[in-house]
Every structure is written in structure tokens, then in C-alpha cells.
Amino acid sequence: xxxxxxxxxxxxxxxxxxxRLHQISFALFLDQAKAFGVTPVQYAALVAIxxxxxxxxxxxxxxxxxxxxxxxxxxxxxxxxxxxxxxNGAHDRRTKSLSITPAGRTLIRRIEPAVQSTQRLILAxxxxxxxxxxxxxxxxxxxxxxAHSRAPVRERERKRRTS
Amino acid sequence: xxxxxxxxxxxxxxxxxxxRLHQISFALFLDQAKAFGVTPVQYAALVAIxxxxxxxxxxxxxxxxxxxxxxxxxxxxxxxxxxxxxxNGAHDRRTKSLSITPAGRTLIRRIEPAVQSTQRLILAxxxxxxxxxxxxxxxxxxxxxxAHSRAPVRERERKRRTS
DNA sequence: TGCAATTCATCAGTACACTGACGATTATCG
DNA sequence: CGATAATCGTCAGTGTACTGATGAATTGCA
Numbered sequence: 001x002x003x004x005x006x007x008x009x010x011x012x013x014x015x016x017x018x019x020r021l022h023q024i025s026f027a028l029f030l031d032q033a034k035a036f037g038v039t040p041v042q043y044a045a046l047v048a049i050x051x052x053x054x055x056x057x058x059x060x061x062x063x064x065x066x067x068x069x070x071x072x073x074x075x076x077x078x079x080x081x082x083x084x085x086x087x088n089g090a091h092d093r094r095t096k097s098l099s100i101t102p103a104g105r106t107l108i109r110r111i112e113p114a115v116q117s118t119q120r121l122i123l124a125x126x127x128x129x130x131x132x133x134x135x136x137x138x139x140x141x142x143x144x145x146x147a148h149s150r151a152p153v154r155e156r157e158r159k160r161r162t163s
Numbered sequence: 164x165x166x167x168x169x170x171x172x173x174x175x176x177x178x179x180x181x182x183r184l185h186q187i188s189f190a191l192f193l194d195q196a197k198a199f200g201v202t203p204v205q206y207a208a209l210v211a212i213x214x215x216x217x218x219x220x221x222x223x224x225x226x227x228x229x230x231x232x233x234x235x236x237x238x239x240x241x242x243x244x245x246x247x248x249x250x251n252g253a254h255d256r257r258t259k260s261l262s263i264t265p266a267g268r269t270l271i272r273r274i275e276p277a278v279q280s281t282q283r284l285i286l287a288x289x290x291x292x293x294x295x296x297x298x299x300x301x302x303x304x305x306x307x308x309x310a311h312s313r314a315p316v317r318e319r320e321r322k323r324r325t326s
Numbered sequence: 327t328g329c330a331a332t333t334c335a336t337c338a339g340t341a342c343a344c345t346g347a348c349g350a351t352t353a354t355c356g
Numbered sequence: 357c358g359a360t361a362a363t364c365g366t367c368a369g370t371g372t373a374c375t376g377a378t379g380a381a382t383t384g385c386a
Binding site: 006007010011012013014015016017018019020021022023024025026027028029031040041044047048050051063064065115118119121122123124125126130133134135137138139140141142143144145146148 | 169170173174175176177178179180181182183184185186187188189190191192194203204207210211213214226227228278281282284285286287288289293296297298300301302303304305306307308309311
């Protein structure tokens with residue numbers, strides 16, 4: 001059957017399988033964390049804001065590899081849920097200064113088990129010995145392909161404050 | 164630095180890395196195939212329609228693991244580009260019967276090198292010996308987690324035409 | 327045969343991702 | 357200093373993904 005071969009060729013392409021795994025991973029997170037009403041993306045932003053108080057949106061993007069345009073909506077939703085605060089930048093009035101609220105910190109603490117079980121479920125089909133291998137390869141693929149996404153992770157800015 | 168540890172914990176989570184790899188893979192496809200004006204999703208749909216003439220939208224979804232709601236827009240865009248035709252189903256008037264056009268077949272043939280180079284680029288950071296291992300694990304993760312996405316691949320319908 | 331359950335495509339609503347563009351602001355350098 | 361370049365957040369537009377709902381059509385079964 002030519003059509004079955006064609007299907008297989010398509011369905012076994014890295015790009016196709018990666019898309020599917022992303023969908024699965026996203027769905028597992030929503031399911032495990034449904035009591036908390038945040039998405040994986042919102043969770044990542046919240047954690048990063050929590051560990052970088054006063055960060056601006058573009059710097060946040062460079063840490064978690066979000067698109068600069070997308071982040072606006074994400075932090076807007078976090079703000080609406082009162083998990084973060086967004087103030088105008090003090091030094092640079094182009095920026096918005098992001099900081100986590102006590103409610104945000106509480107959510108991070110409470111959601112932790114759900115986050116952990118999500119990661120466990122994603123890798124559950126692999127044998128224990130394979131999981132490390134897979135994660136190393138995944139990390140490798142992401143980091144060496146970093147430059148290919150619009151939102152590459154950038155190294156700590158070399159503040160040319162050579163004073 | 165607590166904040167750097169926090170960042171690492173987040174940035175090395177399977178879910179986070181999978182999201183990023185998906186973004187990278189998508190961007191690589193668009194870049195390699197930019198002369199053809201189709202997305203990875205549209206390409207997958209086109210190939211599947213090409214090998215299953217007259218298929219309806221829901222059956223198409225079950226092959227390539229799309230969401231039933233999403234496919235409407237995708238095939239609409241393919242139709243607008245005259246790569247497929249969408250007719251009302253003959254036997255079942257609820258369905259739309261999808262078929263590829265000559266232009267669609269031509270595009271599939273011409274885009275092939277770009278598709279191949281995309282898949283090569285995605286896996287390029289791995290050593291040749293690792294690529295098979297990674298693909299096997301990826302396949303395993305997707306198939307054994309299949310039920311967790313909204314759009315699971317379904318086996319050939321058991322047309323209870325036990326006749 | 328007739329009605330309830332199911333299925334197909336689609337809709338409205340929400341969220342993420344990216345392109346290209348913009349005004350406002352800040353940085354750089356002649 | 358002052359003009360130019362770069363950066364920040366945002367906007368409009370497009371595309372993918374999913375929830376929950378609906379009307380139309382088909383199926384299953386009493």
C-alpha cells in the first residue's frame with residue numbers, strides 16, 4: 001500500500017513527532033495542574049519572575065525563550081490573576097518592571113507536586129535508564145539549535161558599563 | 164545563587180525543553196520551505212490527503228493527530244491556495260470529502276528536499292549514532308502517551324460492517 | 327419504524343507563537 | 357549637543373490548539 005508507506009514516512013518525521021510530544025506535554029500539564037488555572041507557559045514566566053524581581057519583559061523573554069510579542073499577553077493574564085505586579089520601569093521608562101506577589105509565591109509552592117508529576121508522566125514510557133539519555137539529547141538539540149528560534153536564550157547581557 | 168538554581172530547574176524540565184524544540188523545529192521548517200508558503204501542519208495535512216483521496220476531516224484528524232476543530236482552518240487555507248478540493252460528502256452529507264489537486268501533488272514533490280533538510284537540521288546536533296536512539300525514544304513517548312492528547316491517533320476504524 | 331444516541335463540521339472564546347510595523351524612549355557617536 | 361541608531365512594549369494580522377456548544381445528518385436499537 002503506497003498510502004501506508006506515505007503515512008509512515010510522514011508520521012515518523014522528527015518534526016511531526018516533536019509537534020505531537022509538545023501537544024501531549026502541554027495537555028498533561030493542564031490536566032495535572034487544572035486546579036491552579038495556569039498554563040505551562042504562565043508557570044514558566046511566573047517562576048522566572050519570582051527569581052528575578054523587577055525584571056523587564058524582554059529580559060524575561062531571553063531567559064525562558066519566549067517571543068517578545070507573546071509575553072505581553074502572558075504577563076497580562078498573570079497580572080489579572082494577581083500573581084504578579086507590573087509597574088513602569090524606574091530607570092528606563094520604556095520598560096515594565098515585573099515582580100511576583102505573595103499569591104504568586106503561594107501558587108508556585110502549591111503547584112509543585114503537579115509540575116513534578118507532569119514531568120514524570122511525560123517520560124513515563126521510557127525505561128528509567130533511558131530517561132537521562134533522552135533528556136541529555138533533548139537539551140543538546142535545544143541548545144545547539146538555539147539560534148534557530150525567534151526567541152533564543154541570550155547570555156547575560158554584557159552591560160558595556162566599562163565605567 | 165538561588166535564582167540560578169531556580170532557573171536551571173525550570174529550564175531543564177522535559178516540558179520546557181519540548182516546547183522549545185517544537186518552536187525550533189517549526190521555525191526550521193518555515194525557513195527551509197519558505198519558497199512554498201506552507202506550514203508544517205499544512206504540509207502534513209496535504210500529504211495525508213494525497214494518500215487518502217476523498218477522506219473526510221475527522222478521519223484525517225485521526226491519522227495525523229490534529230484537533231477536529233483546528234483542521235477546519237488548516238484545510239480552508241489549503242483550499243484557498245488551490246492545493247486541495249473540499250466537496251460535500253456523497254454518502255454521508257455531514258462530511259466534507261477532501262482531495263488533492265495537481266498543484267498540490269506538484270508542491271509535495273517540489274518541497275520534498277526542503278522537508279528532508281529540515282528533518283536533518285533538527286537532528287544535526289546529535290551524533291549520527293545517537294539519532295536513531297533519539298527517534299526511537301521519541302516515537303515511544305508519543306505512542307505510549309497517545310491517549311493523553313485531545314487528538315489521539317486512532318486505529319483504522321473497525322467499520323462494524325460485519326456483513 | 328421511530329426515537330435516542332452518536333457523529334460531522336463548525337462556532338465562539340481563550341491561549342500561544344511569530345512577522346512586520348510603530349511610537350516612545352534611551353544609547354551612541356560625530 | 358544633536359542627529360542617528362538601537363531598544364522596549366505594543367499593535368494588527370496570521371496560524372495552531374483546545375474547550376464547550378450547536379445544528380444537521382446518520383446510526384443504533386427498542
